Every structure is written in C-alpha cells, then in structure tokens.
Amino acid sequence: MRRVFALLISLGLILFFVNSLSILPEYGNVELSKVSNAYINKSVNGNNEKVKFGESKDLEDGAANVVTSIVVDYRSFDTLGEVTVLFTSALGVGLILHGFKRKTYGRLPNFILRVSVGILLPLILLFGVYVFVHGHLTPGGGFPGGTIIAAGILLLYLSNEEFDLSKTSKFVESYAGSLYIVVGLVGLAIGGVFLINFLPTGVVGDLFSAGIVPIVYILIGFKVGAELSGVIADLYREG
Amino acid sequence: MVYYISFILIGIGIYGILTQKNLFKFLVSLTIIDTAINIFIISLGYIEGKDVPIYSKYTPVANFVDPLPQALVLTAIVIGVGTLALGASLLVRVYEKYETLEVEEIAVKEARK
Amino acid sequence: MITVGYFLIAFGAFFYFLGGLGILRMPDVYNRLQAGTKATTLGSFSVILGVGLVNLDYLPKALVIIAFIALTNPVGSSVLARASYLKGIKPTDKTKVDEYKGGDEK
Amino acid sequence: MTIATIFVGILMIISAIYAIEAKKMLDSFISLSLLSLLSVFLFVIMKAPDVAITEASVGAGLTTAVLILALRRIGGDEE
Incomplete structure (x- = not known):
C-alpha cells in the first residue's frame, strides 16, 4: 500500500515537471543571456572587443577557461561562501566523530599494495597539483585537484596501518583559507573592491597570466584537499 | 531529452525516500x-x-555553450x-545509540523509554 | 595512420566484449576478476593507443595514460582478490590447487 | 548523439532503481557510483568538461569511499 502511494506521488511529481516544460527553452536551443555574453567576452565594464586566443592581452580577466574566470574572478565572493560551507561540514564531521586513535585491524596490508603505493602516490599527488595549477588553461581547477589529493591520502590510509594524518592538514587548511581572505583584502586596499583582480592579466593562454586567478585556485586546491583528507581521517578514527 | 532523464531520476529519488526504511x-x-x-x-x-567554453588553439574565438550553469554546478x-x-x-x-538503522525499530525503541 | 588507429579501436572494443562475456560466463569471483581485468587491460591499451593514432596531438597524453593503467589495474585486481579470499569466499570445486593457503602471515 | 544520450539515460535509470531496491547496502553503493560515472558521460556530451572531471573524481571515488567507510564503522552489512 505504501509503495502504491509513493509511486503515485512520484508519478504526479514527474507529470508536474513535464507539464511545466513549456516555460523552459527547448533542449539545445538556449539563447545566451546578456550576462553570459559579457563573461565570455570578458567585458563586464563595457569595452566590447572579441577575445582571441594567444593575442588579446590586458583584459579584465586573462583566464582561457571561461568557467574558471567566472568561479574565481567574477563570482569569487560566492566561491568564498561555498568554501566556508565545505569547511563547516568538515568541522561537523570532526565534532560528531570525536575520535583520537586511529583504528587498526591487526594485520599487514597487501604486499603488492604497499610496494605500488610507493610508486603511485607521488604520481597521484603530482597529478592533483597539475590539475589545480593549470586550472585557468585546461579543464580542472582547485575543486577536482583537491579531491584527487584526498583520494591519494585515502590510498595511503588503505596501504599503511600506522599512518595517521597529523596536525599538518589543519594547519594547511586554516592558512589557505586565511590567505584567500588576505588576497581579497589586498584587492580592497588597492582597487577599492573586495577580491578585485589587481595583478596584470597578461596574454590569454599563457601559464603566467590571469592575475590572481591561479593564486586563488591554488589556495582553494590546498584547502579542499586538506578538508576532504580530514574527513577521511575522521572516519578512520575511533573513540 | 536530458530534461526527461533528470525528471525521472528525481521521481525515483522521491520514491526511494518515501518507501525505504533504512x-x-x-x-x-x-x-x-x-x-x-x-x-x-x-x-x-x-x-x-x-x-566547450575554453579558449584554446582549436577554438580561438568565442563559439561557446553557456558557461554560467557549469560554474554553478562545479562548486555544488x-x-x-x-x-x-x-x-x-x-x-x-x-x-x-539505537544499534539499528531501521526507522520503525528506532521509533519502537524511542517509545519504550 | 588513421586506419591503423580505427583498427586498434575496433580490436579494443572486441576485447571489452570478451571481458563482459567472461564476467557473465565464469563460475566464481576469482575467474571473473581475471576475465574482467586482463581482457579490459588489453582493450584499454588498444583503444587509447588508437585514439592517440587517429589524432596525433593526443599521442603523448595517451602514452602517459597507458603507463598509469599498467600501474594501477593489476594492483586493483590483486587487492580485490586478496580481500575476497580473506573474507572467506570459496573458489569453485574445479579449482584443485590453493597456493595462497596460510597467506602472508610468515 | 541522441541515441547515445537515450542509452546512457536508460542505464542511469536502471542503476538508480537498483541502488534504491538492492537488499545489500554494498550493492547499493556500487550502483550509486555507477550512476555517477554514467552522469560523467552525460556531462561530456553536454560540453561541460570542468564539471565532468569534478564529478569523476568526487562521485566515482570519494562518495563511495565515504559511504563504505561509514558502513564499515557500524559493523558491516546487515540484511
């Protein structure tokens, strides 16, 4: 009986959604909004020139990846809030699972795993760092890079019975978060707006371009990696 | 097309919340x-x-899909x-605390107190 | 070069098919693991190398990805097999020799 | 491209139903990670590589790890 009512309720919900499709644009035929056009042409303040890869320079924001320039430059304050939400949830996990000792299982991990982690872990960490250093040129950025680093830490937990995350992760996390706000405050002092892009932005497509965008993304990468590794470490504790 | 997939998945999720007990x-x-x-x-x-909304040597000038929803989903x-x-x-x-995760058993244990 | 690339992609797809067939047909966990890992390792190599040959810009990245798969795939298979052995899952009756008995306690 | 979209969509719906209805909890989590992996394919079709790489590392890797670690902490699978 319960299943029948649940099925009816969800079917009604799906019907409601399908009926309200008429107010949405047709799939694949969306019009670019004015705001999106301004973000793509990097001209929020009104100088309308088309951007060309490898030639345009000294724009408002020199990142070749438009999604990165939205996340870290135009809507950076929003990202600061999201990072705070992530910090709060990691803090909640740490408070709820208040453990001190690392849980052990009393047997040696797999020999093949132990040996191969010695080869794989530096490569995984290197790949994570590559993803967030090149966040303004290629797909990727601080959020996936930090997640990859946390996955490397998980591999270390699986392969080593004694490894326990020390206070270093909390140190890295708190300093990366504070430096993000410090970068914003320097922008406030120089340009008059919180988190303004105050460095020269360079040529679109160079590694050293886009002003504060790579700096902020590197900080976000460290912060997300430390937080998610902290979550994994909390789940491994007992107490 | 993709609209219908996401609607049906939302419906399945609602159905799961309504019927499951764990x-x-x-x-x-x-x-x-x-x-x-x-x-x-x-x-x-x-x-x-x-x-793809990235300036590269394959797409040197803008011919992009809308980058704004992608930026919103990335952090979400x-x-x-x-x-x-x-x-x-x-x-x-x-x-x-309750030594079980079934909703009804938790309710029984809570009522017995 | 492009023809060779497409041929390699088809070859890899065939090995993927064999891997899926092996997972359906094999009798127990260990045989399935072997079918699912060995066949798909070769399939992945062929498909990625084929993509690298079709578009030569991707070739260095494809080689790096092949190196990563060669490092990770056997490790994952070995860890899964050991975990299921220690959990106490029995092999089929047709398996005669159990060389892992006693394990690595020594 | 629409045929690929429909195929992936049907697989996603099947794996979502299995994730909800599976008897053992571990099967449910594996099916959930399959759902995330298929949604990565959908993101690539819709030209969103940033979201795809994030979903691949989070959905297929870390979500499953967190759920399985929590399941192991409460003492494994119970029927």
Missing part, C-alpha cells in the same frame, strides 16, 4: 536527487553545435560530498 537508503536517495538536479542545470546551458558537487560525509557521520552516531 536510513542509509535515505542518503542514497538524496544523492540520486543531487545528481539529477546537477544534470538538469547543466542541460539548461547546452547549445547545439557549439563548443564538492559541497554535495561534504554534506554526504556529515550525514554519514550522523548515521554512525545514530547506530551507536
């Missing part, structure tokens, strides 16, 4: 709804025949795993 299944249903809504938001920005995914970890840790504490 608390872990609630988390699984919420994650399914999360994924479905991400797919829906991304599909609102897709334009047929246009390209990572927030999703954070809240999921918070929910999972709450479930661990619930299990330590």
Whole structure:
C-alpha cells in the first residue's frame, strides 16, 4: 500500500515537471543571456572587443577557461561562501566523530599494495597539483585537484596501518583559507573592491597570466584537499 | 531529452525516500536527487553545435555553450560530498545509540523509554 | 595512420566484449576478476593507443595514460582478490590447487 | 548523439532503481557510483568538461569511499 502511494506521488511529481516544460527553452536551443555574453567576452565594464586566443592581452580577466574566470574572478565572493560551507561540514564531521586513535585491524596490508603505493602516490599527488595549477588553461581547477589529493591520502590510509594524518592538514587548511581572505583584502586596499583582480592579466593562454586567478585556485586546491583528507581521517578514527 | 532523464531520476529519488526504511537508503536517495538536479542545470546551458567554453588553439574565438550553469554546478558537487560525509557521520552516531538503522525499530525503541 | 588507429579501436572494443562475456560466463569471483581485468587491460591499451593514432596531438597524453593503467589495474585486481579470499569466499570445486593457503602471515 | 544520450539515460535509470531496491547496502553503493560515472558521460556530451572531471573524481571515488567507510564503522552489512 505504501509503495502504491509513493509511486503515485512520484508519478504526479514527474507529470508536474513535464507539464511545466513549456516555460523552459527547448533542449539545445538556449539563447545566451546578456550576462553570459559579457563573461565570455570578458567585458563586464563595457569595452566590447572579441577575445582571441594567444593575442588579446590586458583584459579584465586573462583566464582561457571561461568557467574558471567566472568561479574565481567574477563570482569569487560566492566561491568564498561555498568554501566556508565545505569547511563547516568538515568541522561537523570532526565534532560528531570525536575520535583520537586511529583504528587498526591487526594485520599487514597487501604486499603488492604497499610496494605500488610507493610508486603511485607521488604520481597521484603530482597529478592533483597539475590539475589545480593549470586550472585557468585546461579543464580542472582547485575543486577536482583537491579531491584527487584526498583520494591519494585515502590510498595511503588503505596501504599503511600506522599512518595517521597529523596536525599538518589543519594547519594547511586554516592558512589557505586565511590567505584567500588576505588576497581579497589586498584587492580592497588597492582597487577599492573586495577580491578585485589587481595583478596584470597578461596574454590569454599563457601559464603566467590571469592575475590572481591561479593564486586563488591554488589556495582553494590546498584547502579542499586538506578538508576532504580530514574527513577521511575522521572516519578512520575511533573513540 | 536530458530534461526527461533528470525528471525521472528525481521521481525515483522521491520514491526511494518515501518507501525505504533504512536510513542509509535515505542518503542514497538524496544523492540520486543531487545528481539529477546537477544534470538538469547543466542541460539548461547546452547549445547545439557549439563548443566547450575554453579558449584554446582549436577554438580561438568565442563559439561557446553557456558557461554560467557549469560554474554553478562545479562548486555544488564538492559541497554535495561534504554534506554526504556529515550525514554519514550522523548515521554512525545514530547506530551507536539505537544499534539499528531501521526507522520503525528506532521509533519502537524511542517509545519504550 | 588513421586506419591503423580505427583498427586498434575496433580490436579494443572486441576485447571489452570478451571481458563482459567472461564476467557473465565464469563460475566464481576469482575467474571473473581475471576475465574482467586482463581482457579490459588489453582493450584499454588498444583503444587509447588508437585514439592517440587517429589524432596525433593526443599521442603523448595517451602514452602517459597507458603507463598509469599498467600501474594501477593489476594492483586493483590483486587487492580485490586478496580481500575476497580473506573474507572467506570459496573458489569453485574445479579449482584443485590453493597456493595462497596460510597467506602472508610468515 | 541522441541515441547515445537515450542509452546512457536508460542505464542511469536502471542503476538508480537498483541502488534504491538492492537488499545489500554494498550493492547499493556500487550502483550509486555507477550512476555517477554514467552522469560523467552525460556531462561530456553536454560540453561541460570542468564539471565532468569534478564529478569523476568526487562521485566515482570519494562518495563511495565515504559511504563504505561509514558502513564499515557500524559493523558491516546487515540484511
């Protein structure tokens, strides 16, 4: 009986959604909004020139990846809030699972795993760092890079019975978060707006371009990696 | 097309929350709804025949899909795993108190007190 | 070069098919693991190398990805097999020799 | 491209139903990670590589790890 009512309720919900499709644009035929056009042409303040890869320079924001320039430059304050939400949830996990000792299982991990982690872990960490250093040129950025680093830490937990995350992760996390706000405050002092892009932005497509965008993304990468590794470490504790 | 996929996935998630009795299944249903809504938001920005919103040597001038929904979803995914970890840790504490995760048994144990 | 690339992609797809067939047909966990890992390792190599040959810009990245798969795939298979052995899952009756008995306690 | 979209969509719906209805909790989590992996394919079709790489590392890797670690902490699978 319960299943029948649940099925009816969800079917009604799906019907409601399908009926309200008429107010949405047709799939694949969306019009670019004015705001999106301004973000793509990097001209929020009104100088309308088309951007060309490898030639345009000294724009408002020199990142070749438009999604990165939205996340870290135009809507950076929003990202600061999201990072705070992530910090709060990691803090909640740490408070709820208040453990001190690392849980052990009393047997040696797999020999093949132990040996191969010695080869794989530096490569995984290197790949994570590559993803967030090149966040303004290629797909990727601080959020996936930090997640990859946390996955490397998980591999270390699986392969080593004694490894326990020390206070270093909390140190890295708190300093990366504070430096993000410090970068914003320097922008406030120089340009008059919180988190303004105050460095020269360079040529679109160079590694050293886009002003504060790579700096902020590197900080976000460290912060997300430390937080998610902290979550994994909390789940491994007992107490 | 993708609209219908995300609607049906949302419906499945609601059905799971209404019928299942284990608390872990609630988390699984919420994650399914999360994924479905991400797919829906991304599909609102897709334009047929246009390209990935990155200036590169293959697309030197702008011929892009809408980058704004992608920027919104990018952070939402990572927030999703954070809240999921918070929910999972709450479930661990619930299990330590009641020694079960079935909703009805928890209600019985609560009523007996 | 492009023809060779497409041929390699088809070859890899065939090995993927064999891997899926092996997972359906094999009797127990260990045989399935072997079918699912060995066949798909070769399939992945062929498909990725084929993509690298079709578009030569991707070739260095494809080689790096092949190196990563060669490092990770056997490790994952070995860890899964050991975990299921220690959990106490029995192999089929047709398996005669159990060389892992006693394990790595020594 | 629409045929690929429909195929992936049907697989996603099947894996979502299995994730909800599975008897053992571990099967449910594996099916959930399959759902995330298929949604990565959908993101790539819709020209969103940033979101795809994030979903691949989070959904298929870390979500499953967090859920399985929490399940192991409460003492494994119970029927």
